Amino acid sequence: MKPELRCSEAREELSARMDGEIDTAAEIDLDRHLETCEECRSHARDLQTLRSALRVVSADEVPDLTAEIMQQVAESAPRVERRSRRRTRARTGLVAAAATIALLFGVTAPWLERSGDVAGAREIVGRMRSAARTLSAYRATYEITERGWHPDVGVRRFSAKLWFEAPERYRMELRDLTTFPEPDTWPRNDVEIVARPGRWWIQEPFSCPVEALPDCAIEAERSERSLVRRSPFDGTTALPTDIILPLETLSGAGGFDVAGPQPVAGRSAYRVDLTYRTARPLIAALQAGGEWRPFHPLDRVRLWIDEETWFPLRFDVVAGDSPERKLWSETMGLDDGPGDVLLDVTAKSFSTPDDIPRHRFSAPVSDSPADGGFSPGPDSLFGATGAATYTAGLLPYRAGTSPAGTVLTYSNGMTWLKVVVSAAASRPERLAVADPSLAEEVEIGRGSVAYYRPSDETLRRQIDIFGRGSHVHLESNLGRAELTRVAASTGERGLRVELRGLGHDGASVRRVVGSDGLSAFTWVVEPALLPAGYEPSAPSAAVVSQGRGSNRTVVLYYRNSEAEFDGSGIRITQSRDATLPPSSELFVTDIDINGVRARWSSERGELEWLQGGIYRAVRAPSFDLSVVIGIAEGLR
Amino acid sequence: MPTEGALDEPDPQVVEAARRGDLGAFERLVRRYQGDVWRLSFHLVHDETLADDVTQNAFVRAFRFLGRYRGESKFSTWLFTIARNCAVDELRRAYRQDRIARRADSEPERMPSDHTARLEVREALAHLPATLREPVVLIDMFGMSYREVSGMLGVPEGTVKSRVHRARELLAAALRPEPEEGADEA
Numbered sequence: 144m145k146p147e148l149r150c151s152e153a154r155e156e157l158s159a160r161m162d163g164e165i166d167t168a169a170e171i172d173l174d175r176h177l178e179t180c181e182e183c184r185s186h187a188r189d190l191q192t193l194r195s196a197l198r199v200v201s202a203d204e205v206p207d208l209t210a211e212i213m214q215q216v217a218e219s220a221p222r223v224e225r226r227s228r229r230r231t232r233a234r235t236g237l238v239a240a241a242a243t244i245a246l247l248f249g250v251t252a253p254w255l256e257r258s259g260d261v262a263g264a265r266e267i268v269g270r271m272r273s274a275a276r277t278l279s280a281y282r283a284t285y286e287i288t289e290r291g292w293h294p295d296v297g298v299r300r301f302s303a304k305l306w307f308e309a310p311e312r313y314r315m316e317l318r319d320l321t322t323f324p325e326p327d328t329w330p331r332n333d334v335e336i337v338a339r340p341g342r343w344w345i346q347e348p349f350s351c352p353v354e355a356l357p358d359c360a361i362e363a364e365r366s367e368r369s370l371v372r373r374s375p376f377d378g379t380t381a382l383p384t385d386i387i388l389p390l391e392t393l394s395g396a397g398g399f400d401v402a403g404p405q406p407v408a409g410r411s412a413y414r415v416d417l418t419y420r421t422a423r424p425l426i427a428a429l430q431a432g433g434e435w436r437p438f439h440p441l442d443r444v445r446l447w448i449d450e451e452t453w454f455p456l457r458f459d460v461v462a463g464d465s466p467e468r469k470l471w472s473e474t475m476g477l478d479d480g481p482g483d484v485l486l487d488v489t490a491k492s493f494s495t496p497d498d499i500p501r502h503r504f505s506a507p508v509s510d511s512p513a514d515g516g517f518s519p520g521p522d523s524l525f526g527a528t529g530a531a532t533y534t535a536g537l538l539p540y541r542a543g544t545s546p547a548g549t550v551l552t553y554s555n556g557m558t559w560l561k562v563v564v565s566a567a568a569s570r571p572e573r574l575a576v577a578d579p580s581l582a583e584e585v586e587i588g589r590g591s592v593a594y595y596r597p598s599d600e601t602l603r604r605q606i607d608i609f610g611r612g613s614h615v616h617l618e619s620n621l622g623r624a625e626l627t628r629v630a631a632s633t634g635e636r637g638l639r640v641e642l643r644g645l646g647h648d649g650a651s652v653r654r655v656v657g658s659d660g661l662s663a664f665t666w667v668v669e670p671a672l673l674p675a676g677y678e679p680s681a682p683s684a685a686v687v688s689q690g691r692g693s694n695r696t697v698v699l700y701y702r703n704s705e706a707e708f709d710g711s712g713i714r715i716t717q718s719r720d721a722t723l724p725p726s727s728e729l730f731v732t733d734i735d736i737n738g739v740r741a742r743w744s745s746e747r748g749e750l751e752w753l754q755g756g757i758y759r760a761v762r763a764p765s766f767d768l769s770v771v772i773g774i775a776e777g778l779r
Numbered sequence: 780m781p782t783e784g785a786l787d788e789p790d791p792q793v794v795e796a797a798r799r800g801d802l803g804a805f806e807r808l809v810r811r812y813q814g815d816v817w818r819l820s821f822h823l824v825h826d827e828t829l830a831d832d833v834t835q836n837a838f839v840r841a842f843r844f845l846g847r848y849r850g851e852s853k854f855s856t857w858l859f860t861i862a863r864n865c866a867v868d869e870l871r872r873a874y875r876q877d878r879i880a881r882r883a884d885s886e887p888e889r890m891p892s893d894h895t896a897r898l899e900v901r902e903a904l905a906h907l908p909a910t911l912r913e914p915v916v917l918i919d920m921f922g923m924s925y926r927e928v929s930g931m932l933g934v935p936e937g938t939v940k941s942r943v944h945r946a947r948e949l950l951a952a953a954l955r956p957e958p959e960e961g962a963d964e965a
Contacts, residue, residue: 158944162918164925189951196900196954197919205814205821208831212809212838217802354796476799 148176153183161190263401267413267448268393272622274453275388275557276536281307283387283454283493287317287429289486291477292436293353295324299332303429305386310540310554311375312504313338313382317433328357333365334432337506340541341517343380344369344506347432354476367509374517375541375552376561376618378602384557386428386488389446389455391598394622395706396421396676404450408489412447412456419444419460420765421676423600423708426460429488437475438485439468440709440765454493460486465767467745517550519543525551529564529615533632535625547616560619560629568607568614576607577640579654579684580700580714584639587631592639595623598706606630608637623704642686655685655697666757667697667717671777674770676703677713679777695719713774714762721758723751734768736775743768750775786815786855786921794854798845805845809838812855815921816862822916823866825905833869837862852930856923860931863913870909903953911946914939 148156153176159165160173177184287301299321306314315336323329330350337344349366350356370380385392393399396417403413419426420440429435438460446458462468464481472479479485524542527549537553537560544550548565568576576582582594585606593608604626608615615635619626642652661667664687673679683702689695695718702712723742732743734750741752748764750771761775789808796804813834820833841861848857904912913932917923918939925943929936 154948155941155944158947159925159940162925162943164940186951189955190947193947193951193954194919197904197915205817206827206831208813208817208834209806209809211831212813212835213802213806215835215839216805216809216842354792354799470802474801474803476796476801 148172150176150180150183153177153180154186157183157187157190161194264393264396264399264415267401267415267453268390271388271390271393271453272558275390275620276555278388278495278556279309280496280499281305281387281454281493282496282499284491285386286489286491287487289436290483291479291485292434293356294476294478295357296321296329301332306499306503307382307384307387308499308504309556310559311338311340311382312499313384314503315383315428315431317429325357330356330434332433332435336431337504338373338380338382339504339506340375341373341515341519342369342371342506342508343373343377344509345432348434350434353434367507369506369509369512370515371508371512372517373515374545374547374550375543376559376603377515378618380515381431381601383424383428383431385424386455388453388557389422389425389448390557390620391424391603391706392417392422392446395424395598395703395708399675403447405447407447407456410456411450413450415446415448417444417446418442418463420709421706422446422458422460424598424706425455425458426486427600436477436485439463439471441465441468441767442485452493452495455488455490457487457489459484459488465769467767470745515545517543517545520549524549527551527564529562529613529633529635531560531562531617531629531632532634533629534560535621535629537621548614558620560621560626561617562629562633563616563618565614565616567612568609572614573609573640574642576609577642579642579686579698581702582607583683583702584654585627587627587637591631591635591637593627593630593637594640595627597623597703598708600708604705608633608635609640610635610637652686652688655687661685661697661699664697666719667699668759668778669699670701670715670774671779672773673701673713674766676705677701678704683712696721709765711764713766714760715774715778716758716760716762718758720756721753723753723758734772736772737779741775743771786812786853786923789854791850794845794848794850797842798848805842808841808854812858813838815855816858818920819859819862819916820866822904822912822920823863823909824870825901829869833862833865836865836869840865853927855921856927856931859917859921859923863931899954900950903950906953907946907949911942911949914943915946915950918943 153173156165156169156173160170165173177187283305285303285305287303289299289301290297292299299319301320302318304316306312313336315334317332317334319331319333321329321331330348332348334347335345344367346365346367349364370377373380384390393415400416401413402416404411405414406412418440419438419442422444425444425446426438439462441463443461443463444458445461447456448454449456462472462479462481462483462485468481519541520543522539522542525539529549530551534553537555537558540552540554540559542549542551545563548563551562551564553560577584577594582596584592585595587593587606587608591608593606596605598604598620603618603620604623606617606626608630613635615630615633617626617630617633619629621629642654655661661669669682670679678701682699684700686698686700687695688698697717699715699717700712701715732745734741734743736750736752739752739754741750743750745768747762748766748771749760749762750768751758751760752775753759759775759778761771761778763771763774789811793804793807797808816837817830817834820837821827821830824830824833837858841858844861848854904916907915914928917928917931918925923931925936925939928939932939934942
């Protein structure tokens with residue numbers, strides 16, 4: 144028989160048992176000892192008390208060093224280049240804004256350059272709009288090269304075939320021709336999309352997220368989705384037609400540089416220089432399915448358009464060179480260098496046949512298709528109340544009913560218009576549509592107002608008219624001016640949507656129409672300059688809010704008139720008797736704006752400062768700091 | 780098994796993204812663990828300013844060495860090992876506090892939980908020799924296992940067991956209310 148534990152041994156086992164680290168034999172011995180030893184039982188209680196005491200100490204408040212740590216980490220990160228390091232250090236020293244631009248960027252702010260050949264741009268857009276109306280069918284093949292999708296796969300190559308018959312028949316076949324390191328472990332990015340009136344179908348790869356490749360455990364498969372009873376020109380299953388005629392891309396760009404004509408693939412072409420943020424619909428044509436690398440809003444897009452037909456012959460995406468772009472690619476785990484060509488798309492052939500055999504557009508139906516809820520109706524629907532009398536030369540196309548209301552559509556070539564007439568919208572619905580950060584209040588006749596929204600990633604330009612007892616919704620790829628005329632011709636008298644209820648904490652919120660309405664606010668200043676596509680003298684919305692106990696605040700929203708693909712635009716906030724709220728961000732940089740110290744929060748893309756008791760903030764998340772500084776300096 | 784107070788582990792995908800240099804992912808790790816690393820550092824160096832420095836250095840080193848972290852140990856253990864090494868460096872540089880000092884005079888108060896008691900516990904901890912303080916902090920405050928602490932400190936598990944026991948003996952003695960003066964005389 145084993146000798147009894149001594150007290151010192153028992154206490155060591157006691158300590159181990161508290162940690163769950165005692166073995167069974169020792170535990171039996173310990174229990175036997177405790178039965179007879181009052182001192183050790185008392186020690187056991189002390190140990191428990193001690194542990195609680197240590198836990199309490201452990202839960203004491205600790206400082207939050209996240210910002211300091213991340214700043215040091217960013218500075219020590221070997222791949223973050225010098226220029227961005229300087230930016231994070233600017234916290235300690237005040238740098239004059241003009242010098243900041245030169246020092247940090249080494250380039251001129253984009254808008255200080257000329258904002259593009261506006262006349263040439265306008266002419267190209269005009270000609271393209273005409274071409275879009277007369278296009279009946281199109282066929283093309285493309286060669287595509289993509290770089291930087293995955294660190295182990297330097298380059299991916301594709302071929303694509305496209306068939307289109309206006310306005311709603313579409314087929315795109317994309318074949319992945321990449322030579323992968325181990326062919327079986329990588330998903331092939333083969334994508335097929337087919338659409339015809341009433342139906343839409345896609346087949347694309349389904350695999351792990353790119354970051355998890357090639358070791359991920361899920362076997363790559365093909366996934367199929369389809370939609371039946373598709374509503375005409377349904378935005379969620381849109382046909383990416385900008386690859387045929389880049390109408391949205393160019394009409395949303397404001398001004399752009401046009402060069403040429405110059406020879407491309409044996410033809411004569413104009414070159415148009417854009418940014419990815421405005422050229423999104425063009426790239427989206429390829430990215431409608433499958434897995435692709437991401438691009439930065441300010442990556443440069445060069446587009447070569449055929450001089451004779453206006454079809455794109457080639458386009459590419461080139462990595463931008465701003466510090467924000469570098470930081471972005473670091474955080475995305477990308478290895479792009481400024482000037483790298485990330486995507487190159489070249490048309491190998493194209494033609495405009497009279498028509499295309501119908502079997503090309505026979506869209507299969509997958510196992511559980513989504514239901515678009517549209518039921519075709521008779522042509523007599525085109526005479527419904529709320530229908531437009533002016534349709535910009537577009538002819539009646541399809542009509543029917545859907546859960547949204549009576550749907551009337553018109554088209555000519557690729558150009559289309561949709562009018563949805565329904566019963567009165569609820570107040571939350573109206574508020575959502577009229578939200579001043581998205582919609583502009585426009586006059587469509589005497590005492591009649593409507594709410595206009597530029598194109599976004601999925602929907603084209605929209606106008607909503609809230610009448611007494613009815614709601615007319617219009618959507619179209621027509622330009623804004625034409626669409627506004629169409630809206631006015633519906634004869635619907637539109638009522639204003641009051642913004643009551645939008646404010647926090649019972650703040651009263653109201654829209655100030657136009658720049659003139661701001662004159663009552665002598666402390667509010669407007670920007671002298673905005674980037675191309677934005678009109679400094681005409682905010683798309685100006686909103687005044689004042690709550691019980693909160694300061695009076697004026698917010699000016701500037702949105703591109705035709706298209707805002709990333710949805711943000713520019714926001715300028717001004718508030719009286721306010722203080723600078725604490726920043727929640729890691730990378731905060733001090734910048735001199737007209738002699739005042741301003742704070743730049745890079746993640747939010749917001750520059751804030753206090754001047755003469757007025758708080759001012761410029762927020763433009765899809766632009767670089769140089770642009771934001773320019774806007775801020777022009778606020779006088 | 781010690782689960783109470785145990786450190787939870789980060790999402791492996793976040794660690795993987797941080798390993799590839801994703802600053803956003805690394806920031807999530809910093810937010811999650813900086814408090815624990817600071818606490819550990821504080822109890823190792825017993826000085827708030829030094830603890831700040833140790834915490835910052837630990838994360839900068841962790842970011843630099845993350846490429847070498849293969850997931851063989853828990854992420855928290857790996858991070859704590861780095862923090863502990865930073866603390867040792869810092870102490871070496873600044874000063875080394877390696878003496879056993881019994882509390883000479885303190886108020887006879889019942890443990891634990893009010894502010895004074897907390898200060899007492901801190902002080903008692905600070906006066907433990909580093910070799911005893913480390914295991915008790917890692918085990919009692921962060922719920923680490925003997926095996927993990929053994930790996931971290933480079934000593935056998937048996938040594939961890941005896942050191943943590945010894946540390947508790949000393950702490951319990953230090954924190955035990957002193958007998959009333961009159962009681963002694965009686």
